[in-house]
Amino acid sequence: MNDRVNSDITTPRKILRPRRLALLGTVAALGVAALAIAPGISPYGINALIAPAQAAEAAATPPGFGDLVSKVKPAVISVRVRIDQDNDKSAMLQQNRMGSDEDTPFDQFSRQFGFRFPGGANGMPRQRHQMITGEGSGFFISADGYAVTNNHVVDHAESVQVTMDDGTTYTAKVVGTDPKTDLALIKVDGKKDFPFVRFSDQKPRIGDWVVAVGNPFGLGGTVTAGIVSASGRDIGNGPYDDFIQIDAPINKGNSGGPAFDMNGNVIGVNTAIFSPSGGSVGIGFDIPASTAKLVVAQLKDKGAVTRGWLGVQVQPVTSDIAESLGLKEARGAIVDNPQDGSPAAKAGIEAGDVITAVNGTAIKDSRDLARTIAGLAPGTSVTLDVSRKGDSKTVTLALGELPNERQAKGNSKGNADEGRGQPGAGTPRLGLSLAPAGDVQGAGQKGVVVTEVDPQGPAAQRGIRTGDVILNVGGKAVSNVDEVRSELAQAKSSGKRSVLLQVRGAEATRFVAVPLA
Template sequence: MPKEKSPSLYRKSLIAVAMTSALAGAVLANGPLSAVMPALADPVSVDGPTQPGFADVVAKVSPAVVSVRVKSDVQTTSDSGPSFFSGPGFDQLPDGHPLKRFFREFGGQDRPEGKRKRDGNRPGRARPVSQGSGFFISDDGYLVTNNHVVSGGDAYSVVLDDGTELDAKLVGTDPRTDLAVLKVDPKGRKFTYVAFGDDNNVRVGDWVVAVGNPFGLGGTVTAGIVSARGRDIGAGPYDDFIQIDAAVNRGNSGGPAFNQQGQVIGINTAIFSPSGGNVGIAFAIPASTAKQVVDQIIKTGSVQRGWIGVQIQPVTKEIAESLGLSEAKGAIVASPQADGPAAKAGIETGDVITAVNGETVEGPRDLARKVAAIAPGEKAEVTVWRKNAAKTIDLSIAAMPKNQEQAGTGQSSQQPGDGETLDDYGLTVVPSEDGKGVVVTDVDPDSDAADKGINSGDIIVTVNNKPVKDVDDINAAIKDAEKAGRNAVLLQLQTNDQSRFVALPIAKG
């Protein structure tokens, strides 16, 4: 006879059977056990590239960056209006010119917005304060800023990163590159300073950190990339700006743009802005240019540039083709200045300067920068392209005259009249009074000549560097070019004592 279970054991058995039945029912109804208690999925995770921050760079360089304050013994105007970029030549631009309208200096905070004559009836004199940025380049107090920040000032001071304000004196300026040097008396202290880097190694897309004093707010840091190189914004003959997209605003003028090694690769000097605020396009003076200028200012208080005395223009593809050059590089000499170094050395009108001291000349501005960087009195080896061959000419670099005569811009008094017509080119010409060249009296507005900018009153002096006196000389030169397989002829034009070259496509019969 089976042994009878105890009541407690019996109850446990019933509970176990019930649980087993319930679990079996759940499995039958819903599938496997895992469906009853699903496991949670892992959150989304992406192994992207690690982007370094700029905190380490900023911590090192910030003590070297200062706010520059400028005081002037003049009264401000009540109607200041916008403050435009004050680089060389901008004051002469007509109202409404796109450069004058869009390239604004970092004014407002950068410099006094306006001036007027002192009023003798008013007691005392106002001392308006303008603000910009700058940075120390030596531990004994030399610092760099923009010329347009200090322009017109009578007293200067700098505010350090820790809030200390110190008086400064102006060492010198260079309006052509918009640079200025100030000096602070160290009084026994040593300043944190930064060094210029090699901007030749800077590539489009490289990171850049801008530190400055936007809107007078004090030390402010923004970051971006180098968005372009070699920008010409029409500010002067040595334009070669680095374009950056870091947020740069009024008051950043004179402030440094750093690479990730804490070296200054540019000095912020201009912005492109219809509204005066940051739109992501700013321009910085390259460190290589700034270092040359700043070193001279510290040593002598001014800047002396090399000069060879030539009027030059770009070499277009058409000009290169007409002269037999393989590349559209270099600078063509429209006219050497009388008694200038180039003329004395034998450089002629129509020569294309292709190299200076063995360094290739990319264009007119590159030539201007290369010559300007050579100290007056030094010798230079200039390579020119003349009559389908390269020629080397040695010359002595002179100092750039302080006041170079500006060529006239008056309109020619030559009126259209009877003359011989170059039908294939839409030109009517007559011999000049002095027998040198032919005068253009009429231009067909639908012709290639009109497209190239040839106007009535222009004098055609040479064709392919051969002097012309009449239409026959022009036709002969064109035929010679055709025989040589050229697609264009090079005309030397003279207007109001200014010479220029135009490549005119050869008409195909």
């Protein structure tokens, strides 16, 4: 009986051992993707096990940008400019300057590794009338050497030099600039085979991948990636703001560089960042390709940009305005005042009219109207949908050409603080630069326009901003800088500690008491 029991136990063991080995062999085969299959296991079962694993691994590994970068990077250039120190009003000096008194992150990097640069950086003294060097980015848009960059990169440049990805340098000339959109076109002569990229014909979607290439902090050839974060951003940079927001890191020196979609087309021109620290925090702004194409085409054709002109001062339609006018929704632009002799005035547009559409396309707000009209050529016939006192009407007119801001002549424009420190000069300092309203397009004819504000001055501390119009000083109407100085001096000589200004801002007219420094 014992023998029979032992026999019963031994037999199953002999059967089980081959099965264990077969299972181990199957596991090993799966591990190395072998084709040897243990008896009883279908090859279809193995495929079903392997396929999900491969799919999961592929999903966990996003595709790289290497092929895209190798395709577009040769067309991206570093732009180096030299600017006379006396011309340092250039906006470029505030955003991309190197070798200046400002302690940039690149200065810190340089000191850490023992590099030193002349001209005031790293504690070295600055000399008067020296040339300042600034750096930005750009990209070729044609094989014959046309390249795009920012206006603030080449503004007031005495010379422009570009460096390609392979280190080759060329001298470039400025073909034309457009400060209103911060775009510039430069040209390198002598070659017909430059690598170049094209602007995209499609508007990017929020969430699409974006790759930025440029010259941050003068380091050159830097690639970053991210997504399109938002579109239609108005950051107060100019009258036609319509920026694409991206989170691909861009920094000082990236200005003028391209942002690419995954097809290698330029969706935007890097132009600004939001940064409390001076470095990237993931909020960058690009000029859309659609805007850049129109501007660049005009710069190439005639070296300047002409825009359609309607000749109205407008403001957005708020919900309160819409309700008071009986409008169904708060959309469109309400006319504050048509300018005398303008196309709008000749066509019968009146103050209080609400422009709701141009050529059948709805207008969102006053800025949308400005961008739409500016995108049309002078002389273009347009149809405006207008709401007037609850009634709808259609007005057809031919656009004029947007006048350039008239430059003041002689002493008509100047600093309200000029003369300070001169014999007999007793004008109080407000920290303002002013120009007669009649010399600034769209400002009207009364008062003086604030063209620049010292952020540390008493006027800035009382809320005076660039673009405000000062109508009177101390109860006296003013129309030029000399009258402002005279009233300030009289107020001070009378022993007053402050002077009352009547100021017309973008929203309303108000009185502001400014201390006499």
